[in-house]
Amino acid sequence: MERLQNSAEAQQYTLYADNSCPNKQESTGGFVLVHAGAGYHSESKAKEYKLACKRACQQAVDQLKAGGLAVEAVAAALVELEDSPFTNAGMGSNLNLSGEIECDASIMDGKSLHYGAVGAISGIKNPVLVANRLLSEAQKGKLSAGRIPPCFLVGRGARDWAISHGVPPCPSEKMATKFSLSAYKRNKRKMEVAEKIDTGLHRTKKSRQSSGNAAHYGCGCWAENACNMNTYSTAVSTSGCGEHLIRTMLARECSATMQSEDAHQALLEAMQNKFISSPFLANEDRVLGGVIVLRCCRFPEPQLSPNDRGPLVEFLWSHTTESMCVGYMSVQDSKAKTHISRLPPGTVPGRSLAIEGGVCRLKSMVD
Amino acid sequence: MERLQNSAEAQQYTLYADNSCPNKQESTGGFVLVHAGAGYHSESKAKEYKLACKRACQQAVDQLKAGGLAVEAVAAALVELEDSPFTNAGMGSNLNLSGEIECDASIMDGKSLHYGAVGAISGIKNPVLVANRLLSEAQKGKLSAGRIPPCFLVGRGARDWAISHGVPPCPSEKMATKFSLSAYKRNKRKMEVAEKIDTGLHRTKKSRQSSGNAAHYGCGCWAENACNMNTYSTAVSTSGCGEHLIRTMLARECSATMQSEDAHQALLEAMQNKFISSPFLANEDRVLGGVIVLRCCRFPEPQLSPNDRGPLVEFLWSHTTESMCVGYMSVQDSKAKTHISRLPPGTVPGRSLAIEGGVCRLKSMVD
Numbered sequence: 247m248e249r250l251q252n253s254a255e256a257q258q259y260t261l262y263a264d265n266s267c268p269n270k271q272e273s274t275g276g277f278v279l280v281h282a283g284a285g286y287h288s289e290s291k292a293k294e295y296k297l298a299c300k301r302a303c304q305q306a307v308d309q310l311k312a313g314g315l316a317v318e319a320v321a322a323a324l325v326e327l328e329d330s331p332f333t334n335a336g337m338g339s340n341l342n343l344s345g346e347i348e349c350d351a352s353i354m355d356g357k358s359l360h361y362g363a364v365g366a367i368s369g370i371k372n373p374v375l376v377a378n379r380l381l382s383e384a385q386k387g388k389l390s391a392g393r394i395p396p397c398f399l400v401g402r403g404a405r406d407w408a409i410s411h412g413v414p415p416c417p418s419e420k421m422a423t424k425f426s427l428s429a430y431k432r433n434k435r436k437m438e439v440a441e442k443i444d445t446g447l448h449r450t451k452k453s454r455q456s457s458g459n460a461a462h463y464g465c466g467c468w469a470e471n472a473c474n475m476n477t478y479s480t481a482v483s484t485s486g487c488g489e490h491l492i493r494t495m496l497a498r499e500c501s502a503t504m505q506s507e508d509a510h511q512a513l514l515e516a517m518q519n520k521f522i523s524s525p526f527l528a529n530e531d532r533v534l535g536g537v538i539v540l541r542c543c544r545f546p547e548p549q550l551s552p553n554d555r556g557p558l559v560e561f562l563w564s565h566t567t568e569s570m571c572v573g574y575m576s577v578q579d580s581k582a583k584t585h586i587s588r589l590p591p592g593t594v595p596g597r598s599l600a601i602e603g604g605v606c607r608l609k610s611m612v613d
Numbered sequence: 614m615e616r617l618q619n620s621a622e623a624q625q626y627t628l629y630a631d632n633s634c635p636n637k638q639e640s641t642g643g644f645v646l647v648h649a650g651a652g653y654h655s656e657s658k659a660k661e662y663k664l665a666c667k668r669a670c671q672q673a674v675d676q677l678k679a680g681g682l683a684v685e686a687v688a689a690a691l692v693e694l695e696d697s698p699f700t701n702a703g704m705g706s707n708l709n710l711s712g713e714i715e716c717d718a719s720i721m722d723g724k725s726l727h728y729g730a731v732g733a734i735s736g737i738k739n740p741v742l743v744a745n746r747l748l749s750e751a752q753k754g755k756l757s758a759g760r761i762p763p764c765f766l767v768g769r770g771a772r773d774w775a776i777s778h779g780v781p782p783c784p785s786e787k788m789a790t791k792f793s794l795s796a797y798k799r800n801k802r803k804m805e806v807a808e809k810i811d812t813g814l815h816r817t818k819k820s821r822q823s824s825g826n827a828a829h830y831g832c833g834c835w836a837e838n839a840c841n842m843n844t845y846s847t848a849v850s851t852s853g854c855g856e857h858l859i860r861t862m863l864a865r866e867c868s869a870t871m872q873s874e875d876a877h878q879a880l881l882e883a884m885q886n887k888f889i890s891s892p893f894l895a896n897e898d899r900v901l902g903g904v905i906v907l908r909c910c911r912f913p914e915p916q917l918s919p920n921d922r923g924p925l926v927e928f929l930w931s932h933t934t935e936s937m938c939v940g941y942m943s944v945q946d947s948k949a950k951t952h953i954s955r956l957p958p959g960t961v962p963g964r965s966l967a968i969e970g971g972v973c974r975l976k977s978m979v980d
Contacts, residue, residue, distance in 0.1 A: 304914050342770070348770075358895075358896070361859075361860060365732070366767050366768055366770060369826075376712055377650040387896070390804050390807040390808045391800070391803045391806075392807075393804070394854055394857075395856075396822055396826075396856065397856050397860065398824060398825060398826060398829070398859065399823055399824055400732055400733050400767040400823050400824070400825045401733055401767075401770075402768060402769070402770055402823060403709070403715075403824070407822055433758070437757050437760070439758075440757040440758040440759075441757045441758075447843060455763055455766055455770045455774055456766055456767050456769060456770025456771060457763050457766055457770070458732065458767045459763075461712075462765070462829060462830055463829055464830075464862060465830065473892065487761055489751075489761050489762075489763065491763050492765065493726070493764065493830070495729060495830070495831060495865075496713075498862075525726060526726045528726070581946055595964065613853075
């Protein structure tokens with residue numbers, strides 16, 4: 247959260263629910279995994295980061311218990327994370343060079359493989375609701391005169407579309423918090439000092455930069471249900487340096503690797519070979535990002551007794567940043583677990599990684 | 614070009630030069646392949662489409678002969694295509710719902726694997742120059758205070774960045790042509806008629822839509838030089854329905870498939886299995902797009918005599934749209950060849966495909 251950013255794109259804090267029942271009434275099972283960013287989480291604010299994750303998990307589980315679909319649960323959790331002033335999304339996002347707040351958000355449905363995203367959107371409290379609305383509008387089929395519905399909108403056009411589709415506007419100044427404003431001033435000062443030290447031969451231009459980075463398809467999130475080709479349903483969300491996530495297509499790469507037998511080993515290799523040592527980032531001295539991953543096998547294991555045959559969910563996170571805050575919860579849990587994962591002492595952020603995770607047996611969804 | 618579009622993003626018309634010499638002075642070899650869109654090209658304007666491709670090839674070859682790098686040749690060709698009022702890029706782009714011109718452009722360097730892109734940019738005559746500038750700025754390394762340079766900018770921020778980096782602004786009204794204005798009026802009328810026919814229960818909102826579609830990483834263009842993992846250097850550019858190109862990541866998929874032995878068969882299968890029949894577009898009745906592909910083997914074939922050992926370039930195009938206009942030229946050619954490929958009579962656009970191509974032996978670059 248504290249690191250200097252060169253734009254104010256708000257990284258999305260995505261959550262995934264494993265909820266593959268086709269029938270709403272049956273879909274009472276489910277598991278959610280969220281993150282509150284890969285970056286640096288100070289000990290002094292640890293409680294707030296964890297609380298945001300806990301609340302997000304609870305929102306998603308409430309949706310699932312009420313028969314909501316996975317994307318509805320995801321959106322509910324993301325609203326909670328965007329509303330927290332401690333996450334770099336929605337309320338309290340980092341400001342851009344011009345002192346404005348511009349946000350990104352994306353959401354993907356593993357069943358229909360539909361995708362909705364907004365980039366560099368201003369004046370909307372919950373960008374994820376716009377991304378989700380784009381996704382649901384696209385699922386309705388073509389627009390008038392055979393036009394194909396958009397899946398990705400940016401800037402002023404994204405804001406206008408949102409408002410015309412009933413998403414309420416929010417004055418931009420209400421989205422800045424004392425934390426985000428003081429971080430902006432601190433970072434701006436750092437930049438000015440660095441530029442004074444510079445020889446003056448290469449003056450950096452202080453222009454506005456509207457970036458729509460995390461919202462890039464395949465980079466910020468991915469979800470793909472099991473099918474003929476895929477043994478596992480997978481869901482991935484990333485966080486970190488937008489340029490690094492884009493150029494390695496980290497979310498999609500991690501999702502693809504999750505079809506291997508050993509999830510932990512596969513994610514470790516992906517983070518090492520497709521991220522830290524990626525040929526697409528050969529000249530970067532530090533590669534900064536993190537990922538949360540869920541997977542669930544479509545086949546119940548035949549050796550188990552019928553009572554134990556709920557699906558097995560494997561959940562993992564890995565990051566090269568100093569820390570990553572995560573939360574997770576199944577529908578059968580009474581409350582969410584949260585955790586701030588940190589790189590081991592003595593390791594170098596951007597060159598080393600941490601990886602952790604667990605498994606959860608869901609109760610059968612047709613009990 | 615005539616088809617109704619639901620936004621005015623200007624698809625980029627990318628060209629690729631095979632030019633893998635590390636030393637500028639040696640880089641006198643090369644081959645360029647361009648397209649002027651996959652869509653519908655009327656017979657009445659065939660000459661103009663072909664002329665734009667011819668000029669673009671010539672510009673690129675001139676750059677290569679003068680010792681320019683591949684990306685410089687690509688940018689020069691693209692400026693020519695953007696300046697043509699007959700292509701849906703730059704000057705004469707389709708207008709968006711609000712009657713404005715917003716353009717996309719992206720460029721990728723197969724050697725450094727750097728990438729630059731702009732989305733929904735207004736008031737800039739040649740968006741490719743901004744994409745190229747983003748790419749070249751990123752290659753210089755970090756900005757002041759350790760900030761990572763952006764690779765993708767959108768909307769007003771992209772325009773402001775461009776102007777502050779010396780790219781001249783251009784009044785938006787100068788970018789519309791009589792063709793683009795009459796197409797806008799015609800399409801708007803079609804839409805209004807379609808909405809009147811509609812029951813009125815689901816009125817389509819007439820909001821602005823700023824989409825940054827073709828500029829999505831992996832969707833509009835891809836370039837990757839041969840390396841330990843890849844036998845072939847590949848370069849791909851796509852055109853067509855932005856949403857279809859994004860959700861199938863068509864450029865990257867086609868590039869990856871080009872490592873197979875039989876390029877023609879590989880592209881045919883990719884267009885069939887990863888595009889027309891893609892699970893990501895399962896509910897689309899028509900999948901509309903086209904692709905141009907270049908590949909070049911890094912190993913000279915040992916059975917040939919030294920005089921014949923210039924690299925062999927394979928070039929292909931394939932499309933599901935009614936037509937696609939292409940042009941190609943090697944540095945040793947006196948002029949470019951151009952061609953409008955059309956689906957065979959009786960086939961259905963969006964469900965069938967055309968595929969064509971050729972090979973070219975370049976003269977050795979160290980003669």
